[in-house]
Amino acid sequence: SNEEPPSTDIITLTRHVLADQFRMGAAATGDLTLLLTAIQTTSKFIATNVRKARLINLVGLAGETNVQGEEQKKLDVLSNDIMVNSLRASGKTAVLVSEELEEAIIIEDRYKGKYCVVFDPLDGSSNIDAGVNIGTIFGIYQIGTISDVLRPGSEMVAAGYTMYGSSANLVLSTGNGVNGYTLDAALGEFILTHPDIKIPPRGKIYSFNEGNSMYFHQPVVNYLNSIKYPTNGKSPYSARYIGSMVADVHRTFLYGGIFGYPDDKKSKSGKLRLLYEAFPMAFLTEQAGGIATTGTKRILDIVPTSIHERCSVFLGSKDDVLDLAKFYDETP
Numbered sequence: 001s002n003e004e005p006p007s008t009d010i011i012t013l014t015r016h017v018l019a020d021q022f023r024m025g026a027a028a029t030g031d032l033t034l035l036l037t038a039i040q041t042t043s044k045f046i047a048t049n050v051r052k053a054r055l056i057n058l059v060g061l062a063g064e065t066n067v068q069g070e071e072q073k074k075l076d077v078l079s080n081d082i083m084v085n086s087l088r089a090s091g092k093t094a095v096l097v098s099e100e101l102e103e104a105i106i107i108e109d110r111y112k113g114k115y116c117v118v119f120d121p122l123d124g125s126s127n128i129d130a131g132v133n134i135g136t137i138f139g140i141y142q143i144g145t146i147s148d149v150l151r152p153g154s155e156m157v158a159a160g161y162t163m164y165g166s167s168a169n170l171v172l173s174t175g176n177g178v179n180g181y182t183l184d185a186a187l188g189e190f191i192l193t194h195p196d197i198k199i200p201p202r203g204k205i206y207s208f209n210e211g212n213s214m215y216f217h218q219p220v221v222n223y224l225n226s227i228k229y230p231t232n233g234k235s236p237y238s239a240r241y242i243g244s245m246v247a248d249v250h251r252t253f254l255y256g257g258i259f260g261y262p263d264d265k266k267s268k269s270g271k272l273r274l275l276y277e278a279f280p281m282a283f284l285t286e287q288a289g290g291i292a293t294t295g296t297k298r299i300l301d302i303v304p305t306s307i308h309e310r311c312s313v314f315l316g317s318k319d320d321v322l323d324l325a326k327f328y329d330e331t332p
């Protein structure tokens with residue numbers, strides 16, 4: 001056969017992150033690598049269960065019981081539980097903030113480490129039951145106390161997401177560019193497949209929920225008109241909207257363009273959550289050479305006032321986001 005022998009020099013996520021830490025020399029203790037190992041494990045667990053969800057009754061409401069009389073767990077509850085358990089057991093965390101939990105979890109002394117992890121265990125909930133791409137989003141701070149959690153996104157030491165689609169893709173930045181890894185299910189390892197992701201400086205795709213148009217503020221309406229009805233012979237942009245932030249952002253990173261979930265007349269602060277949706281994605285966007293803004297200010301500069309607060313989000317290709325920002329500048 002003409003099949004190539006397998007490479008014996010595969011770059012796993014752990015190997016890649018370790019190499020990065022070696023470069024940092026004495027400053028690196030290996031703690032972040034271990035923490036990321038825990039996150040990888042949760043992503044593998046969630047990926048497996050997303051795939052089996054239909055078969056093992058994970059689809060539907062939490063609190064129901066199955067035919068064996070066991071309590072069913074919704075995928076998002078299950079994903080939250082595995083993340084909390086695994087991050088606590090890693091011994092590397094001090095505080096956990098999850099979209100699924102009203103209050104932050106303070107890790108007991110026995111397991112206490114120096115990192116705070118903010119996460120949305122399973123984002124894109126409206127897509128779960130239809131089998132459409134969903135994902136996990138996470139951000140990591142190095143901290144001491146709970147009050148430290150309310151710090152700007154620019155202080156994150158790492159951020160990433162895992163997209164559960166035709167394959168599981170983990171995209172990660174530890175502050176030195178962005179890399180994408182694909183889960184090799186047979187090996188159970190995330191393998192480097194997308195080294196040094198850079199967002200194209202301009203794209204041809206916009207990704208907004210235009211069903212909210214009647215509530216949009218004028219700068220957003222004007223911007224969308226400008227790309228749908230371009231002057232001087234340019235072609236209009238294409239629309240792509242999945243409704244899972246992870247999938248819409250992932251496509252934006254690879255193909256370019258702009259993703260937006262603005263605040264509007266109805267959702268006064270927007271919909272997306274600052275700590276565990278906007279911050280990690282903004283961190284990755286900037287690390288990949290793009291821009292992430294609320295329309296008027298850099299997302300990573302926002303100082304949070306509460307753990308579940310929301311914010312307006314536009315991110316993607318530099319030139320496209322700058323075009324959008326111009327419409328905000330022009331509106332008094």
Ligand code: AHM
Nearest residue numbers: 123124125126209243244245246261
């Ligand atoms: P969720 O946390 O309830 O899943 O909501 C977040 C999701 C994002 O993934 C996505 O960008 C957005 O909500 C889509 O919202 P909408 O359905 O209003 O377009």
Ligand code: MG
Nearest residue numbers: 099120123124
């Ligand atoms: Mg969410």
